[in-house]
Each structure stands twice: as structure tokens, then as C-alpha cells.
Amino acid sequence: MIRTGFVLTLMLLGAAQAVAADNKAPASAKNYQWGKPLPEQVAIMKLTGDIERGREAFQGCRGCHKADAGGILDGTYPRLSGQHASVVIKQVTEVRAGARVNPKMEPFSSEHAVTPQEISDIAVFVQSVESNRENGKGPGTALARGKQLYQSGKCASCHGEYGEGIASKAYPVVASQHFGYLVRELDFIQKGTRGNSHPDMVKAISQYTREDMEAVADYMSRMPDYRKVAQARPK
Ligand code: HEC
Ligand code: HEC
Numbered sequence: 001m002i003r004t005g006f007v008l009t010l011m012l013l014g015a016a017q018a019v020a021a022d023n024k025a026p027a028s029a030k031n032y033q034w035g036k037p038l039p040e041q042v043a044i045m046k047l048t049g050d051i052e053r054g055r056e057a058f059q060g061c062r063g064c065h066k067a068d069a070g071g072i073l074d075g076t077y078p079r080l081s082g083q084h085a086s087v088v089i090k091q092v093t094e095v096r097a098g099a100r101v102n103p104k105m106e107p108f109s110s111e112h113a114v115t116p117q118e119i120s121d122i123a124v125f126v127q128s129v130e131s132n133r134e135n136g137k138g139p140g141t142a143l144a145r146g147k148q149l150y151q152s153g154k155c156a157s158c159h160g161e162y163g164e165g166i167a168s169k170a171y172p173v174v175a176s177q178h179f180g181y182l183v184r185e186l187d188f189i190q191k192g193t194r195g196n197s198h199p200d201m202v203k204a205i206s207q208y209t210r211e212d213m214e215a216v217a218d219y220m221s222r223m224p225d226y227r228k229v230a231q232a233r234p235k
Contacts, residue, residue, distance in 0.1 A: 032099045034198050040116065041093040047120040049085065054125025057118040060108055070131035075180025081131035082176075082225055084167040085123035091196075092119050100195040101188075130227065136178035138218025142211070146219030149212055154204050164226035171198075175223035182217035 037045075058069070064077040071079040080088065092109050094100040107113065114122070150156055159165055163175025174182065188194035190205050190213075205213070226232040 032094075032196050034196070037090070038093050038097055038099070040096070041090055044089050044093065044116045044120050044123075045086065047117055049120040049122075049124030051121070051125045051128050053118075054121035054123070057114065057122050058125055060113055061122065064105070064108075068131040068133060069126045069129045070133040070135070071178055071181070073134065073136040073178060075136050075178035075182070075184065078181045079131065079135055079177055080126040081129040082227060083126060083173050084165055084170065085120075085127045086167050086170040087165065087172045088123040088126055089119060090170040092123075094196045098195075101193060130225065135176045135221060136180050137221045138179040138183075138214055140218060140222075142215035143219055143222070145212075146215035146217070149208075149216040150219050153216070154200070155216065158198070158201070159220075160226070160232065162226045162229045162232035163220055163223040164229075164232040173226060174220040175226045177221060179217050179221040182220055183213050186213040186217060 058065075058067075061069075061080075065071055065080050066077070069079065069081040071077040091100060092114075095102045095105060095109050096111065102109075151161075158169075158171045159174045160171075163173060165171045165173040185194065186205060186208065187210075189197045189202060190208060192202070208216075
């Protein structure tokens with residue numbers, strides 16, 4: 001029995017490495033359907049998170065996302081501070097289920113690493129953090145184009161005029177996110193290698209060139225923290 005389990009573990013590790021190597025969405029990601037929340041996501045949304053417990057549990061995440069949840073400037077690790085708890089829960093549970101491809105993080109967010117209650121606690125903790133660290137921004141050379149794409153391309157209808165997202169629908173905050181991360185995600189979303197993406201968004205960016213992605217990402221990265229914008233009312 002032990003031996004079978006061991007071999008199986010090796011096979012699973014091998015599969016994870018294959019995903020990392022060619023960055024193709026696994027079979028589970030192909031079955032992903034937006035608007036059909038995973039049972040674990042629904043269950044965690046019903047729990048009550050605790051900010052102090054979340055600060056403790058976040059220790060397992062700090063190596064990459066940093067103690068203030070600000071991520072890193074070049075966007076290798078995204079900023080989580082101020083992100084809606086609903087978004088954090090959706091993304092972590094989908095990484096666990098293999099619906100979002102993220103082999104680097106998987107061992108730290110798996111069932112062996114964090115419990116459902118800890119995910120709920122971490123989600124309210126990171127949502128509450130205000131990181132004062134600079135975020136990575138683009139070259140600033142195509143901001144008018146970026147603004148036009150953002151406002152005319154339906155981005156604003158889901159991510160908000162101020163990049164504040166919509167908490168109740170788990171639409172992410174994009175304001176003040178690192179430029180490098182935003183460009184990478186747009187590329188993954190367009191290619192389908194992220195796994196979980198809203199189909200309307202995939203449509204909205206299907207014709208984007210690399211320059212368009214960089215322009216719109218630059219614009220989003222320069223939006224101030226929405227909590228400091230009086231008109232940005234979280235929905
Ligand atoms: C080994 C590094 C690493 C660790 C540790 C790690 N993450 Fe991540 N995380 C990443 C990377 C890399 C991404 C972005 C993946 C991509 O490019 O799509 C990410 C993305 C995320 C996202 C999605 C953000 C968004 O805007 O969609 C959330 C939420 C998240 N991590 C939460 C956590 C939590 C909670 C923990 C601890 C339990 C954790 N991470 C531990 C590397 C890590
Ligand atoms: C119908 C709603 C909708 C529209 C329209 C939309 N998005 Fe999104 N976007 C989402 C959702 C939901 C996610 C999170 C991925 C998921 O779980 O499906 C997301 C994720 C993202 C991400 C990754 C953020 C992160 O934290 O990982 C970026 C960047 C992004 N969207 C940019 C855009 C841009 C630019 C446009 C306009 C061209 C756009 N989106 C249009 C709903 C939308």
C-alpha cells in the first residue's frame with residue numbers, strides 16, 4: 001500500500017512538472033466553467049474569517065507574497081493586499097483543484113498546507129492590509145491608449161472605473177497591481193493557459209496585441225489603491 005502511494009505521488013509530481021515545463025492547461029482546467037463555483041469555494045465563503053488568525057496562517061505565503069502581502073515589484077509574485085476576500089478564496093481553491101495553473105504555489109496552498117478555515121482567515125487578513133510599498137509600473141508611454149482600451153473594452157464594467165473590482169462577484173481588484181504580473185496574466189488569459197478566466201474577458205482581449213496588453217496593464221498599474229479613492233465604492 002505504502003509503495004503504491006509512493007509511486008502515485010511520484011507520478012503526480014511528474015505530472016506537475018510537465019505542466020510547469022510546457023505551461024499547458026491540465027485536463028481539469030479544460031473542464032473549468034465560469035459561474036459554477038467549486039464546492040470547496042462555496043463552503044469557505046460560508047466561514048467567518050479572522051484577521052489575526054489569518055496573519056499567522058499567512059506565514060506560509062510570505063516567502064513569495066511578502067509579509068505585507070505586497071508581492072514583488074517585477075510582478076513574479078502578485079500583490080494580494082487589498083484584494084477582495086472572495087477573489088482570494090476563488091483563486092486559491094481553483095489552484096488547489098487544478099483549475100488555475102500555478103505549479104509554483106501549489107505545494108503551499110494544497111490541502112496538506114492550509115485548511116479551509118485558514119484560507120478564510122488569510123482572505124480577510126490580506127483584504128485588510130494596506131501595503132505602502134511601491135508597485136511595479138509600465139513605461140508610461142501609452143497611457144492614453146491604455147485608458148481608452150480599459151474604458152471601451154468592457155474592462156471597467158467588471159473591474160470597476162477605479163480598478164476596484166466587484167467583491168460579490170469575485171471580480172478582482174486590478175488597481176495598483178504590478179505591471180509585470182498584469183501583462184503576464186493577460187497573455188495567459190488570451191492563450192488559455194491560466195485555466196480559469198471569465199469567457200467575456202477572453203473575448204474582450206482576443207484581438208489584443210502585445211502593445212495593447214502593455215498599454216492597458218500600465219494604465220491599471222497606475223490606478224491608486226481604490227480604498228484611497230473616495231468615489232470608488234466597493235460593491
Ligand atoms: C512559492 C511561491 C508562492 C507561495 C509560497 C504562495 N504563492 Fe500565491 N502565487 C504565487 C504565484 C507565482 C502566483 C501568480 C501565478 C500566475 O502567474 O498566474 C500566485 C498567485 C496567488 C493568488 C492569485 C492572485 C490574483 O490576483 O489572482 C492568490 C490569491 C495567492 N497566490 C494566494 C496565496 C496564498 C494564500 C498563499 C499561502 C497559503 C500563497 N499564495 C503562497 C506564488 C506563491
Ligand atoms: C465579465 C467580466 C470581466 C470582463 C469584461 C473583464 N474581466 Fe478581467 N477578470 C474577470 C475575472 C472574473 C477575473 C479573475 C479570473 C477568473 O477567476 O475568472 C479577471 C482577471 C483579470 C486579470 C488578472 C487579475 C489577477 O488578479 O490575476 C486581468 C489583468 C484582467 N482581468 C484584465 C482585464 C482587462 C484588461 C479587461 C478588458 C479588456 C477585462 N479584464 C475584462 C472578469 C472580467
